[in-house]
Amino acid sequence: MKNGNEWKHVVGTRPSSDSEKHERYNTREGKTSSKNYNSSNNRESSSPLSSHDYGNRMEDQDYNFERDNRPGYDSGYIDLNSAVDSIPGKKKKRKRIVKEPIPVIQDKPYKKVDLQHPPKRPKARIQTPLPPFQKKTKVVAPEYPDVVFDKPVRLNRFISSTGLCSRREADEHIKQGFIKVNGEVVTEMGLKVNPTDEVIFKDKVLGNQRKIYLLLNKPKGFVTSMADPNSKKLVMDLVRSACKERIYPVGRLDKMTTGVLLFTNDGDLSLKLTHPSNRMRKVYQVTLDKPLGEEDLEKLSGGINLDDGFIACDSIAYTDPENHALVGVEIHSGKNRIVRRMFEATGYKVVKLDRVYFAGLTRKGLKRGKWRFLSPEEVAFLKMMPSQ
Numbered sequence: 001m002k003n004g005n006e007w008k009h010v011v012g013t014r015p016s017s018d019s020e021k022h023e024r025y026n027t028r029e030g031k032t033s034s035k036n037y038n039s040s041n042n043r044e045s046s047s048p049l050s051s052h053d054y055g056n057r058m059e060d061q062d063y064n065f066e067r068d069n070r071p072g073y074d075s076g077y078i079d080l081n082s083a084v085d086s087i088p089g090k091k092k093k094r095k096r097i098v099k100e101p102i103p104v105i106q107d108k109p110y111k112k113v114d115l116q117h118p119p120k121r122p123k124a125r126i127q128t129p130l131p132p133f134q135k136k137t138k139v140v141a142p143e144y145p146d147v148v149f150d151k152p153v154r155l156n157r158f159i160s161s162t163g164l165c166s167r168r169e170a171d172e173h174i175k176q177g178f179i180k181v182n183g184e185v186v187t188e189m190g191l192k193v194n195p196t197d198e199v200i201f202k203d204k205v206l207g208n209q210r211k212i213y214l215l216l217n218k219p220k221g222f223v224t225s226m227a228d229p230n231s232k233k234l235v236m237d238l239v240r241s242a243c244k245e246r247i248y249p250v251g252r253l254d255k256m257t258t259g260v261l262l263f264t265n266d267g268d269l270s271l272k273l274t275h276p277s278n279r280m281r282k283v284y285q286v287t288l289d290k291p292l293g294e295e296d297l298e299k300l301s302g303g304i305n306l307d308d309g310f311i312a313c314d315s316i317a318y319t320d321p322e323n324h325a326l327v328g329v330e331i332h333s334g335k336n337r338i339v340r341r342m343f344e345a346t347g348y349k350v351v352k353l354d355r356v357y358f359a360g361l362t363r364k365g366l367k368r369g370k371w372r373f374l375s376p377e378e379v380a381f382l383k384m385m386p387s388q
Contacts, residue, residue: 141373144211152192160267162206212245213374214263217366224252237369258362259355273359279332283357289349291324296346
Protein backbone atom coordinates (compact mmCIF):
# COMPACT_ATOMS: atom_id res chain seq x y z
CA MET A 1 0.00 0.00 0.00
CA LYS A 2 1.70 3.17 -1.25
CA ASN A 3 -0.91 5.75 -0.33
CA GLY A 4 -3.92 5.10 1.89
CA ASN A 5 -6.59 5.63 -0.75
CA GLU A 6 -6.95 2.11 -2.14
CA TRP A 7 -9.78 1.18 0.21
CA LYS A 8 -11.60 4.49 0.22
CA HIS A 9 -12.81 4.73 -3.37
CA VAL A 10 -11.76 3.85 -6.89
CA VAL A 11 -11.68 6.87 -9.15
CA GLY A 12 -11.64 6.48 -12.87
CA THR A 13 -13.22 4.49 -15.64
CA ARG A 14 -14.37 0.99 -14.95
CA PRO A 15 -11.93 -1.62 -16.35
CA SER A 16 -13.30 -4.09 -18.82
CA SER A 17 -10.81 -6.96 -18.72
CA ASP A 18 -11.05 -9.87 -16.29
CA SER A 19 -7.54 -9.36 -14.96
CA GLU A 20 -8.33 -5.80 -14.00
CA LYS A 21 -11.51 -6.95 -12.25
CA HIS A 22 -9.52 -9.30 -10.03
CA GLU A 23 -6.97 -6.63 -9.38
CA ARG A 24 -9.72 -4.24 -8.36
CA TYR A 25 -11.20 -6.83 -6.03
CA ASN A 26 -7.85 -7.32 -4.32
CA THR A 27 -7.56 -3.58 -3.90
CA ARG A 28 -10.97 -3.41 -2.16
CA GLU A 29 -10.01 -6.17 0.22
CA GLY A 30 -6.95 -4.22 1.27
CA LYS A 31 -4.38 -6.33 -0.64
CA THR A 32 -1.37 -4.78 -2.32
CA SER A 33 -1.48 -4.16 -6.04
CA SER A 34 0.91 -2.72 -8.53
CA LYS A 35 -1.78 -0.70 -10.22
CA ASN A 36 -3.13 2.39 -8.45
CA TYR A 37 -6.36 3.85 -9.77
CA ASN A 38 -6.03 7.00 -7.73
CA SER A 39 -2.52 7.88 -8.84
CA SER A 40 -1.75 11.12 -10.54
CA ASN A 41 -0.94 9.35 -13.83
CA ASN A 42 -4.53 8.25 -14.36
CA ARG A 43 -6.26 11.42 -13.22
CA GLU A 44 -6.03 13.03 -16.63
CA SER A 45 -7.91 10.22 -18.38
CA SER A 46 -10.45 9.85 -15.59
CA SER A 47 -13.24 12.12 -14.47
CA PRO A 48 -12.16 15.34 -12.77
CA LEU A 49 -13.18 14.13 -9.32
CA SER A 50 -10.93 14.56 -6.31
CA SER A 51 -9.55 11.65 -4.33
CA HIS A 52 -11.95 12.26 -1.45
CA ASP A 53 -15.14 12.02 -3.59
CA TYR A 54 -16.90 8.78 -2.79
CA GLY A 55 -19.96 9.23 -4.98
CA ASN A 56 -18.92 7.11 -8.01
CA ARG A 57 -21.20 4.06 -8.04
CA MET A 58 -20.07 0.80 -9.60
CA GLU A 59 -22.39 -1.85 -10.86
CA ASP A 60 -20.65 -5.12 -11.38
CA GLN A 61 -22.54 -8.42 -11.35
CA ASP A 62 -19.35 -10.51 -11.42
CA TYR A 63 -18.01 -8.73 -8.37
CA ASN A 64 -21.26 -9.31 -6.49
CA PHE A 65 -21.10 -12.95 -7.40
CA GLU A 66 -17.55 -13.19 -6.04
CA ARG A 67 -18.73 -11.56 -2.78
CA ASP A 68 -21.30 -14.36 -2.40
CA ASN A 69 -24.12 -11.88 -2.91
CA ARG A 70 -24.18 -10.85 0.71
CA PRO A 71 -27.53 -9.25 1.70
CA GLY A 72 -27.37 -5.56 2.30
CA TYR A 73 -24.15 -5.08 0.34
CA ASP A 74 -24.10 -2.22 -2.17
CA SER A 75 -21.85 -2.88 -5.13
CA GLY A 76 -21.33 0.83 -5.69
CA TYR A 77 -19.49 1.42 -2.43
CA ILE A 78 -16.36 0.01 -0.81
CA ASP A 79 -16.78 -2.01 2.39
CA LEU A 80 -14.78 0.22 4.72
CA ASN A 81 -15.16 -2.05 7.74
CA SER A 82 -13.54 -5.01 6.00
CA ALA A 83 -10.84 -2.74 4.66
CA VAL A 84 -10.02 -1.31 8.07
CA ASP A 85 -9.88 -4.77 9.60
CA SER A 86 -7.21 -5.78 7.06
CA ILE A 87 -4.87 -2.90 7.97
CA PRO A 88 -1.90 -4.24 9.88
CA GLY A 89 -1.55 -2.81 13.35
CA LYS A 90 -5.21 -1.73 13.57
CA LYS A 91 -7.61 -4.28 14.93
CA LYS A 92 -11.21 -3.43 15.50
CA LYS A 93 -12.81 -4.94 18.54
CA ARG A 94 -15.91 -6.87 17.66
CA LYS A 95 -18.73 -7.27 20.11
CA ARG A 96 -19.60 -10.79 20.98
CA ILE A 97 -23.25 -11.45 20.38
CA VAL A 98 -24.71 -13.80 22.93
CA LYS A 99 -27.98 -15.27 21.80
CA GLU A 100 -30.51 -15.98 24.47
CA PRO A 101 -31.91 -19.49 24.49
CA ILE A 102 -35.37 -19.80 23.06
CA PRO A 103 -37.81 -20.64 25.87
CA VAL A 104 -39.60 -23.89 25.53
CA ILE A 105 -43.36 -23.47 25.60
CA GLN A 106 -45.06 -26.43 27.15
CA ASP A 107 -48.48 -27.36 25.95
CA LYS A 108 -51.27 -27.03 28.47
CA PRO A 109 -52.80 -30.32 29.56
CA TYR A 110 -56.18 -31.05 28.15
CA LYS A 111 -59.18 -30.76 30.45
CA LYS A 112 -60.97 -33.93 31.24
CA VAL A 113 -64.53 -33.83 30.00
CA ASP A 114 -67.14 -36.13 31.40
CA LEU A 115 -69.14 -37.20 28.40
CA GLN A 116 -71.95 -38.59 30.52
CA HIS A 117 -72.35 -35.32 32.39
CA PRO A 118 -71.25 -32.54 30.06
CA PRO A 119 -70.98 -29.01 31.52
CA LYS A 120 -74.11 -26.93 31.28
CA ARG A 121 -73.99 -23.99 28.96
CA PRO A 122 -75.05 -20.64 30.41
CA LYS A 123 -78.51 -19.64 29.39
CA ALA A 124 -78.75 -16.78 26.97
CA ARG A 125 -80.07 -13.62 28.54
CA ILE A 126 -83.35 -12.51 27.14
CA GLN A 127 -83.17 -8.80 26.63
CA THR A 128 -86.50 -7.30 27.47
CA PRO A 129 -87.37 -4.27 25.36
CA LEU A 130 -87.23 -0.95 27.15
CA PRO A 131 -90.57 0.66 27.87
CA PRO A 132 -91.43 3.60 25.64
CA PHE A 133 -90.45 7.00 26.91
CA GLN A 134 -93.28 8.68 28.76
CA LYS A 135 -93.40 12.32 29.62
CA LYS A 136 -94.00 13.23 33.20
CA THR A 137 -97.54 14.47 33.49
CA LYS A 138 -98.12 17.25 35.94
CA VAL A 139 -100.35 16.26 38.84
CA VAL A 140 -103.53 18.32 38.72
CA ALA A 141 -105.53 19.04 41.84
CA PRO A 142 -108.98 17.42 41.84
CA GLU A 143 -112.10 19.54 41.66
CA TYR A 144 -113.08 20.35 45.20
CA PRO A 145 -116.48 21.85 45.97
CA ASP A 146 -116.18 25.64 45.97
CA VAL A 147 -117.27 27.63 48.96
CA VAL A 148 -120.08 29.95 47.87
CA PHE A 149 -121.69 32.21 50.45
CA ASP A 150 -125.47 32.59 50.15
CA LYS A 151 -125.79 34.90 53.15
CA PRO A 152 -123.83 37.80 54.66
CA VAL A 153 -120.53 36.83 56.35
CA ARG A 154 -117.88 38.70 58.27
CA LEU A 155 -115.34 40.57 56.22
CA ASN A 156 -112.30 38.76 57.62
CA ARG A 157 -113.90 35.39 56.87
CA PHE A 158 -114.66 36.46 53.31
CA ILE A 159 -111.03 37.57 52.80
CA SER A 160 -109.75 34.32 54.26
CA SER A 161 -111.97 32.25 51.94
CA THR A 162 -110.33 33.85 48.91
CA GLY A 163 -106.98 32.38 49.93
CA LEU A 164 -105.30 35.74 50.45
CA CYS A 165 -104.41 35.21 54.10
CA SER A 166 -105.75 33.93 57.39
CA ARG A 167 -108.43 35.65 59.44
CA ARG A 168 -105.94 37.21 61.84
CA GLU A 169 -103.92 38.65 58.97
CA ALA A 170 -107.17 39.89 57.39
CA ASP A 171 -107.94 41.84 60.57
CA GLU A 172 -104.54 43.52 60.34
CA HIS A 173 -105.19 44.49 56.71
CA ILE A 174 -108.54 45.98 57.71
CA LYS A 175 -106.94 48.04 60.49
CA GLN A 176 -104.31 49.44 58.13
CA GLY A 177 -106.98 50.47 55.60
CA PHE A 178 -105.96 48.14 52.78
CA ILE A 179 -109.49 46.78 52.25
CA LYS A 180 -112.19 48.49 50.23
CA VAL A 181 -115.82 47.35 50.02
CA ASN A 182 -117.76 48.70 47.03
CA GLY A 183 -115.11 51.39 46.51
CA GLU A 184 -115.01 52.65 50.14
CA VAL A 185 -112.19 52.03 52.64
CA VAL A 186 -113.37 49.94 55.60
CA THR A 187 -111.60 49.94 58.97
CA GLU A 188 -114.48 48.64 61.10
CA MET A 189 -113.93 45.23 62.60
CA GLY A 190 -116.74 42.70 62.41
CA LEU A 191 -118.35 44.23 59.32
CA LYS A 192 -120.47 41.77 57.30
CA VAL A 193 -120.53 41.74 53.53
CA ASN A 194 -122.98 40.21 51.04
CA PRO A 195 -121.96 37.72 48.36
CA THR A 196 -122.67 40.40 45.72
CA ASP A 197 -120.36 43.03 47.30
CA GLU A 198 -117.07 43.92 45.67
CA VAL A 199 -114.07 43.55 48.00
CA ILE A 200 -110.73 45.05 46.91
CA PHE A 201 -107.29 44.58 48.50
CA LYS A 202 -104.64 47.03 47.23
CA ASP A 203 -106.38 47.57 43.88
CA LYS A 204 -106.96 43.84 43.48
CA VAL A 205 -110.49 42.46 43.38
CA LEU A 206 -110.96 39.48 45.67
CA GLY A 207 -113.25 36.69 44.57
CA ASN A 208 -113.90 33.08 45.32
CA GLN A 209 -110.68 31.21 44.56
CA ARG A 210 -110.14 27.53 43.84
CA LYS A 211 -109.40 25.63 47.04
CA ILE A 212 -106.24 23.54 47.32
CA TYR A 213 -105.59 20.81 49.90
CA LEU A 214 -102.13 19.27 49.86
CA LEU A 215 -100.37 16.80 52.16
CA LEU A 216 -96.56 16.75 52.58
CA ASN A 217 -94.31 14.21 54.30
CA LYS A 218 -91.91 16.76 55.75
CA PRO A 219 -88.21 15.83 55.81
CA LYS A 220 -85.72 16.82 58.47
CA GLY A 221 -83.91 20.16 58.24
CA PHE A 222 -86.74 22.25 56.72
CA VAL A 223 -88.34 25.20 58.50
CA THR A 224 -92.14 25.45 58.56
CA SER A 225 -92.45 29.05 57.49
CA MET A 226 -93.47 31.13 54.48
CA ALA A 227 -90.22 33.12 54.61
CA ASP A 228 -87.23 32.98 56.93
CA PRO A 229 -84.04 35.01 56.25
CA ASN A 230 -82.06 32.85 58.69
CA SER A 231 -82.79 29.56 56.94
CA LYS A 232 -82.18 28.41 53.36
CA LYS A 233 -84.50 25.38 53.52
CA LEU A 234 -88.22 26.12 53.70
CA VAL A 235 -91.15 23.74 53.36
CA MET A 236 -92.63 26.10 50.77
CA ASP A 237 -89.75 25.20 48.44
CA LEU A 238 -90.97 21.59 48.37
CA VAL A 239 -94.54 22.47 47.30
CA ARG A 240 -93.93 25.64 45.29
CA SER A 241 -94.49 23.91 41.94
CA ALA A 242 -97.70 22.17 43.02
CA CYS A 243 -100.14 24.92 42.11
CA LYS A 244 -100.42 28.60 41.21
CA GLU A 245 -102.60 29.40 44.19
CA ARG A 246 -101.07 30.72 47.40
CA ILE A 247 -101.15 27.99 50.02
CA TYR A 248 -99.73 27.97 53.53
CA PRO A 249 -99.04 25.28 56.16
CA VAL A 250 -101.64 24.30 58.72
CA GLY A 251 -99.87 24.30 62.08
CA ARG A 252 -96.14 24.06 62.63
CA LEU A 253 -93.42 21.42 62.85
CA ASP A 254 -89.99 22.40 64.12
CA LYS A 255 -86.89 22.08 61.97
CA MET A 256 -85.82 18.59 63.11
CA THR A 257 -89.33 17.09 63.25
CA THR A 258 -90.61 15.04 60.31
CA GLY A 259 -94.01 13.74 59.26
CA VAL A 260 -97.48 14.84 58.18
CA LEU A 261 -97.97 18.50 57.30
CA LEU A 262 -101.08 19.90 55.60
CA PHE A 263 -101.14 22.87 53.19
CA THR A 264 -104.26 24.74 52.07
CA ASN A 265 -105.69 28.13 51.16
CA ASP A 266 -108.94 27.41 52.98
CA GLY A 267 -108.78 29.71 55.98
CA ASP A 268 -111.89 28.28 57.67
CA LEU A 269 -110.57 24.73 57.59
CA SER A 270 -107.12 25.85 58.74
CA LEU A 271 -108.60 27.61 61.78
CA LYS A 272 -110.76 24.61 62.55
CA LEU A 273 -107.83 22.17 62.54
CA THR A 274 -105.43 24.30 64.58
CA HIS A 275 -107.71 25.64 67.31
CA PRO A 276 -106.96 23.87 70.62
CA SER A 277 -110.63 23.76 71.60
CA ASN A 278 -111.38 21.36 68.73
CA ARG A 279 -108.85 18.84 70.15
CA MET A 280 -107.60 17.52 66.82
CA ARG A 281 -105.63 14.32 67.30
CA LYS A 282 -101.87 14.36 66.69
CA VAL A 283 -99.82 11.20 67.06
CA TYR A 284 -96.01 11.26 67.27
CA GLN A 285 -93.45 8.48 67.16
CA VAL A 286 -90.62 9.41 69.55
CA THR A 287 -87.09 7.94 69.67
CA LEU A 288 -85.27 8.66 72.95
CA ASP A 289 -81.59 8.53 73.85
CA LYS A 290 -82.31 5.89 76.54
CA PRO A 291 -85.19 3.58 77.53
CA LEU A 292 -88.15 5.29 79.16
CA GLY A 293 -88.88 4.02 82.66
CA GLU A 294 -92.38 2.99 83.67
CA GLU A 295 -92.50 5.62 86.41
CA ASP A 296 -91.68 8.38 83.95
CA LEU A 297 -94.25 6.93 81.56
CA GLU A 298 -96.98 7.22 84.19
CA LYS A 299 -95.76 10.69 85.10
CA LEU A 300 -96.10 11.94 81.53
CA SER A 301 -99.51 10.31 81.21
CA GLY A 302 -100.72 12.09 84.37
CA GLY A 303 -99.27 15.45 83.38
CA ILE A 304 -96.35 17.69 84.33
CA ASN A 305 -95.86 21.41 84.90
CA LEU A 306 -93.83 23.35 82.37
CA ASP A 307 -92.81 27.00 82.19
CA ASP A 308 -95.92 27.90 80.18
CA GLY A 309 -98.39 25.80 82.20
CA PHE A 310 -99.62 22.30 82.89
CA ILE A 311 -99.53 19.70 80.09
CA ALA A 312 -100.55 16.06 79.89
CA CYS A 313 -100.47 13.43 77.14
CA ASP A 314 -103.79 12.17 75.85
CA SER A 315 -102.18 8.76 75.42
CA ILE A 316 -98.63 7.37 75.71
CA ALA A 317 -97.31 3.82 75.27
CA TYR A 318 -94.32 1.79 74.13
CA THR A 319 -94.38 1.07 70.40
CA ASP A 320 -91.89 -1.83 70.76
CA PRO A 321 -92.20 -4.04 73.89
CA GLU A 322 -88.50 -5.01 73.64
CA ASN A 323 -87.19 -1.48 73.01
CA HIS A 324 -88.51 1.04 75.53
CA ALA A 325 -86.64 3.89 73.80
CA LEU A 326 -89.42 3.95 71.15
CA VAL A 327 -92.57 5.64 72.44
CA GLY A 328 -95.85 6.65 70.83
CA VAL A 329 -97.45 9.88 72.06
CA GLU A 330 -100.92 11.29 71.32
CA ILE A 331 -101.49 14.94 72.13
CA HIS A 332 -103.80 17.75 71.00
CA SER A 333 -101.85 20.78 72.22
CA GLY A 334 -100.34 23.05 69.60
CA LYS A 335 -97.68 24.71 71.75
CA ASN A 336 -94.21 25.20 70.37
CA ARG A 337 -91.92 22.14 70.77
CA ILE A 338 -94.33 20.71 73.32
CA VAL A 339 -93.31 17.03 72.88
CA ARG A 340 -89.58 17.69 73.15
CA ARG A 341 -90.03 19.91 76.21
CA MET A 342 -92.12 17.27 77.98
CA PHE A 343 -89.41 14.61 77.68
CA GLU A 344 -86.60 17.06 78.49
CA ALA A 345 -88.43 17.96 81.72
CA THR A 346 -88.29 14.29 82.78
CA GLY A 347 -84.59 13.84 81.95
CA TYR A 348 -84.73 12.42 78.42
CA LYS A 349 -83.49 13.73 75.10
CA VAL A 350 -85.52 13.26 71.92
CA VAL A 351 -83.28 11.87 69.16
CA LYS A 352 -85.97 11.56 66.49
CA LEU A 353 -89.53 12.88 66.32
CA ASP A 354 -91.98 11.93 63.57
CA ARG A 355 -95.64 12.95 63.29
CA VAL A 356 -97.48 9.98 61.81
CA TYR A 357 -101.10 11.15 62.22
CA PHE A 358 -102.85 14.50 62.04
CA ALA A 359 -106.65 15.01 62.02
CA GLY A 360 -107.31 11.70 60.31
CA LEU A 361 -104.45 12.06 57.76
CA THR A 362 -101.43 9.70 57.67
CA ARG A 363 -98.20 9.52 55.68
CA LYS A 364 -98.94 6.01 54.38
CA GLY A 365 -97.63 5.51 50.83
CA LEU A 366 -95.94 8.92 50.82
CA LYS A 367 -92.15 9.03 50.71
CA ARG A 368 -90.15 11.54 52.71
CA GLY A 369 -90.07 14.93 50.99
CA LYS A 370 -92.96 14.07 48.62
CA TRP A 371 -96.47 15.54 48.51
CA ARG A 372 -99.91 14.68 47.14
CA PHE A 373 -103.31 16.33 46.78
CA LEU A 374 -106.09 15.24 49.09
CA SER A 375 -109.00 13.43 47.55
CA PRO A 376 -112.46 15.02 47.65
CA GLU A 377 -113.51 12.34 50.16
CA GLU A 378 -110.68 13.31 52.53
CA VAL A 379 -111.60 17.00 52.22
CA ALA A 380 -115.25 16.23 52.95
CA PHE A 381 -114.18 14.21 56.02
CA LEU A 382 -112.14 17.13 57.36
CA LYS A 383 -115.01 19.55 56.89
CA MET A 384 -117.47 17.24 58.62
CA MET A 385 -115.30 16.79 61.72
CA PRO A 386 -117.04 18.31 64.76
CA SER A 387 -115.70 21.56 66.12
CA GLN A 388 -116.44 23.33 69.38
